[in-house]
Amino acid sequence: DGKKSQEACGTSTHVPEVLDLGNPQTGPKQVQNYQFPHSQIGTQKRAFQQSWFQMFEWLEYSVQKNAAFCFMCRLYSKPKQPRDQRDSLLTTGFTNWKRALDSFREHESSAIHKSSVISWMSFKATEVHGNVTELLQAANVSEIVQRREYLRRVAAVTAFLGKQGIAFRGHKKGEESDNKGNFMECMQLLEEFDPFQSYKPPSCVTYLSPSSQNEMIQKIKAAKMYSIMVDEARDHHSEQLALCVRYVNSQDMVKERFLGFCKLKAFDANTITETIETQLVKHGLEHLTCVAQAHDGASVMRGAVGDVQAHFKEKHPEAIYIHCYAHELNLVLCHTCKAIPEACDLKALKNQLGIGEGELVQLSRTRWSCQIDSINAILKNLPAVIQTLQNISTPLAIGLQSKLCRFATVYMLVMFQKLFSVTEGLHKYLQRESVDLAQAMQFKTAVHDALKNCRCSEKAMEIFDKTKTICSDLGIEEHTKGTQRKQKKIEGYVVESPCGTRSDLSTGDLLRQRVFFPVLDRMLNEIEIRFSGAGAQFITGIQACHPSSEYFLNEESLRHLATHYRISLQPEEVMVAKQFFSRKDKDALPNIQSVFSLLHVDMFPSLKAIFQVALTIPVSSCSCERSFSALCRLHTWLRSTMGQDRLNHLAVKSIEKELLTSMDQGNIINRFAEIKPRRYSLMLPHSKN
Numbered sequence: 001d002g003k004k005s006q007e008a009c010g011t012s013t014h015v016p017e018v019l020d021l022g023n024p025q026t027g028p029k030q031v032q033n034y035q036f037p038h039s040q041i042g043t044q045k046r047a048f049q050q051s052w053f054q055m056f057e058w059l060e061y062s063v064q065k066n067a068a069f070c071f072m073c074r075l076y077s078k079p080k081q082p083r084d085q086r087d088s089l090l091t092t093g094f095t096n097w098k099r100a101l102d103s104f105r106e107h108e109s110s111a112i113h114k115s116s117v118i119s120w121m122s123f124k125a126t127e128v129h130g131n132v133t134e135l136l137q138a139a140n141v142s143e144i145v146q147r148r149e150y151l152r153r154v155a156a157v158t159a160f161l162g163k164q165g166i167a168f169r170g171h172k173k174g175e176e177s178d179n180k181g182n183f184m185e186c187m188q189l190l191e192e193f194d195p196f197q198s199y200k201p202p203s204c205v206t207y208l209s210p211s212s213q214n215e216m217i218q219k220i221k222a223a224k225m226y227s228i229m230v231d232e233a234r235d236h237h238s239e240q241l242a243l244c245v246r247y248v249n250s251q252d253m254v255k256e257r258f259l260g261f262c263k264l265k266a267f268d269a270n271t272i273t274e275t276i277e278t279q280l281v282k283h284g285l286e287h288l289t290c291v292a293q294a295h296d297g298a299s300v301m302r303g304a305v306g307d308v309q310a311h312f313k314e315k316h317p318e319a320i321y322i323h324c325y326a327h328e329l330n331l332v333l334c335h336t337c338k339a340i341p342e343a344c345d346l347k348a349l350k351n352q353l354g355i356g357e358g359e360l361v362q363l364s365r366t367r368w369s370c371q372i373d374s375i376n377a378i379l380k381n382l383p384a385v386i387q388t389l390q391n392i393s394t395p396l397a398i399g400l401q402s403k404l405c406r407f408a409t410v411y412m413l414v415m416f417q418k419l420f421s422v423t424e425g426l427h428k429y430l431q432r433e434s435v436d437l438a439q440a441m442q443f444k445t446a447v448h449d450a451l452k453n454c455r456c457s458e459k460a461m462e463i464f465d466k467t468k469t470i471c472s473d474l475g476i477e478e479h480t481k482g483t484q485r486k487q488k489k490i491e492g493y494v495v496e497s498p499c500g501t502r503s504d505l506s507t508g509d510l511l512r513q514r515v516f517f518p519v520l521d522r523m524l525n526e527i528e529i530r531f532s533g534a535g536a537q538f539i540t541g542i543q544a545c546h547p548s549s550e551y552f553l554n555e556e557s558l559r560h561l562a563t564h565y566r567i568s569l570q571p572e573e574v575m576v577a578k579q580f581f582s583r584k585d586k587d588a589l590p591n592i593q594s595v596f597s598l599l600h601v602d603m604f605p606s607l608k609a610i611f612q613v614a615l616t617i618p619v620s621s622c623s624c625e626r627s628f629s630a631l632c633r634l635h636t637w638l639r640s641t642m643g644q645d646r647l648n649h650l651a652v653k654s655i656e657k658e659l660l661t662s663m664d665q666g667n668i669i670n671r672f673a674e675i676k677p678r679r680y681s682l683m684l685p686h687s688k689n
Contacts, residue, residue: 020062020063020064021060021062021069021071021074022060022071023075024075024123027071028057028058028059028060028071029060029061029062029071030053030059030060030061031061031063032050034050034063036048036049036050036061036066037066039066039095039097041096041097041098042098044098046097046098047097048061048066048068048097048100049097049100052068052100052101052104055101055104056104056108058070058071058072058073058108058113058117059071059104062093065093066095067088067092067093067094067095068089068093068094068095068100069089069090069093069094070089070090070107070113070116071120072113072116072117072119072120073087073089073090073107073112073113073116074089074090075116075120076115076116076119076120076123077090077112077113077115077116078112087107087110087112089103089104089107090112148666148669151669151672152665152666152669153187153190153194154187155665155668155669156665157183157186157187157190158183158653159653159660159661159663160186161182161183161186162649162650162653162654162660163653163654163657163660163661164654165630165633165634165650165654166182167181167182167638167639168181168182168183169181169182169183215659215663216257216259216656216659217283217284217285219247219249219250219255220245220247220257220283220285220288221284221285221288222249222250223247223248223249223250223612223616224288224289225247225288225289225290225291225612225613225616226245226246226247226285226288226289226290226291226616227245227246227247227290227291227292227293227294227319227616227617227618228243228244228245228246228276228280228290228292228293228294228319229243229244229245229246229256229293229294229295229618229620229621229623229624230242230243230244230272230276230293230294230295230301230308230621230624231295231296231324231621231624231625231628232264232267232272232298233628233631235631235635236635236640238263238264239263239264239267240261240262240263240264240628240631241261241262241263241264241272241275241276242258242261242624242627242628242631243258243259243260243261243262243276243279243624244256244257244258244259244621244623244624244627245257245259245285246616246617246618246623247616248596248612248615248616252593252596252597253434253593254433254434254436254593254615254616255433256433256618256623257623257656257659258623258627258651258652258655258656259279259283260279260648260651260652261627261631261644261647261648261651262275262276262278262279263644267300268300269300269307269308269310269311270311272300272301272308273308273311273312276308276312277312277315289318289565290316290318290319291318291319291320291565291613291616291617292319292320292321292322292616292617292618293309293312293313293316293319293320293321293322294321294322294323294324294618294619294620294621295308295309295321295322295323295324295621296323296324296327296621297323297324297327297328297331302321302323309321318564318565318566320535320538320564320617322437322617322618322619323530324619324620324621324622325430325440325444325531325619325620326427326430326431326619326620326621326622326625327620327621328530328531329423329426329427329430329530330427331526331530332423332523332526332527332530333371333420333423333523335522335526336519336522336523336526337371371416371420372416372417372420372421372424375413375416375417375420376417378413379413379414379417379470382404382410382470382474383473383474385404386401386404386405386474389401389404405474405476406476407467407471407476407477407478408511408515410467410470410471410474410476411463411464411467411511411515412515414463414466414467414470415463415515415516415519416519418454418459418463419451419454419519419520419523422447422450422451422454423447423451425443425447426443426444426447429443430619430620430622431620431622433623434593435619435620436542436546436591436592436593436614436615436617436619437539437542437614437617437619438542438543438545438546438549438592438614439546439591439592440531440619441531441539441542441543442543442546442548442549444527444531447527448524448527448528451520451523451524451527452524454520455517455520455521455524457512460508460511460512460516460517461508463516464508464511464512478507537557537560538560538561538564540557540560541557541558541559541560541561541614542561542614542617543557544557544558544561545558545561545592545595545610545611545614546591546592547581547586547589547590547591547592547594547595548586548590552581553574553577553578553581555569555571555574558574558607558610561610561613561614562606562610565609565610565613567606567609567610567613568606569606569607569610570606573604573605573606573607574607576603576604577599577604577607580598581595581598584598592611592614592615593615595611596608596611596612596615599611626655627651627655630651630654630655631647631651633654634647634650634651634654635647
């Protein structure tokens with residue numbers, strides 16, 4: 001052991017191996033309670049003295065050789081001078097006890113002994129703290145850990161500001177500034193309580209969103225198929241295109257993710273299509289199967305020949321076009337209101353009443369629930385609205401009060417409240433991320449049938465009676481005979497109802513015949529002609545994937561999907577699947593996703609792929625609409641000079657909060673360290689097993 005320790009410490013010995021001497025672990029061999037033998041030296045017999053051990057701590061004694069040695073020089077000296085080689089304390093052992101004290105003192109003052117003492121003290125220090133290399137490595141690891149701990153706080157602050165959509169930078173970042181920006185102020189706040197705040201903070205704002213996107217892209221690639229959702233919005237004199245993707249993850253859950261905003265150079269079909277393709281190539285998705293594309297109803301997006309959906313389908317022939325169902329339902333309500341003259345008057349009145357502040361809701365073409373919200377707000381605050389208009393007493397206020405205090409106006413408010421309440425649930429459902437096309441069609445059919453059942457005299461009378469009660473409380477008279485008023489000239493316009501003299505409607509029969517039934521018929525017709533852009537056979541194929549559909553696991557219906565997406569459907573799989581699901585509790589299979597999770601890929605490979613297609617096809621582009629809400633929060637007039645790349649990074653963090661929260665901060669720091677060479681290392685050494 002002693003010899004190994006000497007070699008480990010870089011030492012050499014010049015003494016023949018003596019078994020009873022000390023080693024680096026035990027120290028000098030200083031014998032205690034021993035009768036040292038006498039030797040004849042000159043005329044006297046002399047012996048080694050026990051007291052010499054207290055005088056010279058380096059001294060050791062060999063019982064075997066009856067000789068003294070210098071422990072430190074024996075292990076650590078490197079004799080170079082002839083006189084050093086003659087020093088018996090280093091070599092054969094000292095035995096001249098007559099001159100012991102003088103020789104010991106002379107040796108203690110020699111250069112070789114002093115050098116050996118330094119080597120011995122260094123070795124003792126390494127036993128406590130490790131050798132120099134180990135000390136340097138430990139110090140380096142400690143510094144790396146400290147830097148990583150600091151960066152972990154930087155990443156946490158960056159993630160917090162990104163999730164909340166809060167600006168990072170202030171107007172001035174100098175030491176004299178009272179407000180250095182939210183990022184620096186948060187770091188300084190942490191510094192008051194955190195011992196790690198001792199480094200200059202690097203900016204890793206641009207590394208969090210790519211990390212989020214990389215994780216997202218890997219999951220999409222694992223799914224092997226996806227669909228895109230695209231929408232555009234005006235932003236600071238430019239058009240921003242929002243691109244989202246939909247896929248099924250490894251846990252059989254449907255996910256819709258935001259990929260980014262793209263600033264459009266021009267608003268034409270070729271530019272939009274090229275922009276979409278560029279983003280797909282950037283994220284490595286161009287070779288995966290794109291099963292569908294969802295847009296709104298803008299003419300540049302939905303044309304059958306020269307528009308975006310047609311150009312995109314040339315490069316991705318499997319990508320069927322889905323007109324956003326949420327937009328479709330909104331168009332049902334908008335077109336219904338436009339088609340009936342009395343409904344147009346009511347909409348204009350609602351717009352005028354909803355302009356100011358307060359509880360009244362302003363109408364919007366893109367806020368799908370604002371119609372019912374606006375009507376509910378007016379009916380709830382109707383007495384206060386009338387009183388307020390009366391108190392204002394301006395010509396505009398008097399005119400609005402006159403319109404609002406008509407029996408027919410109140411009737412239409414009550415009527416639309418009834419009708420829009422039927423569609424409100426479908427509005428909310430279509431905005432969900434996990435909705436599938438088959439379930440959406442079932443709910444659409446249910447809404448259509450519910451509205452159809454409302455087309456009867458009983459429902460009309462129910463609305464009329466409620467209107468009479470409200471008008472009675474407000475002192476609005478019901479005219480039993482309608483008055484005539486002359487219609488203004490509308491030359492050059494296309495109309496959908498008779499023009500000329502119009503009646504001031506008040507009686508129940510007139511309101512039912514001229515307002516209620518026409519509005520209801522128009523709504524039913526709009527619902528019937530919409531929601532069918534994918535084609536009847538294709539819709540039937542998707543419905544064959546839904547467990548509550550009459551077409552569930554119908555082989556002929558499923559084959560429409562299989563043929564379009566080049567999936568080899570095996571009839572035997574369908575036969576086995578029917579038997580398998582016939583033994584399952586129907587309550588445990590509420591939707592396509594529940595069936596998909598039970599289809600094992602080894603047992604039902606083709607059915608698994610078909611059901612995955614059905615789940616991947618989007619119903620709406622609401623995820624894009626939600627991203628525009630984040631765009632409004634992020635790209636304010638105070639931040640109007642923000643670059644497009646930074647806007648994208650911040651948007652990803654603000655929108656994809658779930659991914660950002662679940663990310664491992666250690667992986668974020670590793671990416672920050674690997675993205676380019678750093679002045680100081682941030683990577684911990686690999687541990688040896």
